Amino acid sequence: xxxxxxxxxxxxxxxxxxxxxxxxxxxxxxxxxxxxxxxxxxxxxxxxxxxxxxxxxxxxxxxxxxxxxxxxxxxxxxxxxxxxxxxxxxxxxxxxxxxxxxxxxxxxxxxxxxxxxxxxxxxxxxxxxxxxxxxxxxxxxxxxxxxxxxxxxxxxxxxxxxxxxxxxxxxxxxxxxxxxxxxxxxxxxxxxxx
Numbered sequence: 596x597x598x599x600x601x602x603x604x605x606x607x608x609x610x611x612x613x614x615x616x617x618x619x620x621x622x623x624x625x626x627x628x629x630x631x632x633x634x635x636x637x638x639x640x641x642x643x644x645x646x647x648x649x650x651x652x653x654x655x656x657x658x659x660x661x662x663x664x665x666x667x668x669x670x671x672x673x674x675x676x677x678x679x680x681x682x683x684x685x686x687x688x689x690x691x692x693x694x695x696x697x698x699x700x701x702x703x704x705x706x707x708x709x710x711x712x713x714x715x716x717x718x719x720x721x722x723x724x725x726x727x728x729x730x731x732x733x734x735x736x737x738x739x740x741x742x743x744x745x746x747x748x749x750x751x752x753x754x755x756x757x758x759x760x761x762x763x764x765x766x767x768x769x770x771x772x773x774x775x776x777x778x779x780x781x782x783x784x785x786x787x788x789x
Contacts, residue, residue: 638786645785646778655681656726659693659702662686667708670733680729693717698770706730712741715766720773722765730765 622628660668668684675682685702687693693705697719704726709715714734716722722730774780 642782642785646781649781655683656704656723656729657702658682658684658726659687659696659705660684661690661693661707662688664708666737667706667714667733670737671706671729674733674736675729678729678732680725682729694770704730706733709766713738713766715768717768717770719770721769722767727765727767734765 658671660671668686671682671684685696687696687705690705690707693702693707694717696702697705697717700719703718704722705717707715707717714730714737716726716730
């Protein structure tokens with residue numbers, strides 16, 4: 596059959612695949628698509644690196660304590676050394692002065708002995724997990740020491756005292772509310788190019 600054209604029977608599925616395949620090829624070859632793909636790839640690589648650099652700790656944790664609470668200072672220093680944490684401790688004459696230093700950003704946390712004998716922490720926004728762990732261990736050690744002193748405790752009694760403090764948490768008072776969506780805001784700002 597020379598000179599005649601052949602007609603191909605194409606089902607609806609094959610027709611859709613043929614048209615969709617052509618559209619995808621045309622769109623992926625456009626400059627706008629390639630530029631968008633490149634920007635997305637760079638953002639996907641750069642964003643975790645930027646967020647990691649933003650979250651790096653600049654140095655030792657700065658802990659304020661009340662000058663009248665020297666036993667807390669020594670406990671914090673000894674425990675931080677055992678945990679491999681770097682801290683600096685500054686004594687303040689009263690609670691208000693310590694809170695002012697935290698609010699101003701000169702100190703990271705104000706640690707004090709609370710009314711029930713436990714360790715309390717006052718922070719500007721949030722308490723980092725490593726600092727929370729440090730304060731929790733000091734709180735438990737102090738409770739155990741108090742139990743020993745108070746009762747002339749046996750090791751079993753000391754174990755029970757430690758178990759009783761295992762569920763206790765350091766009381767944290769935030770002076771400024773933190774934004775729980777801060778990471779999302781940073782991501783959106785970076786993506787928008789601001």
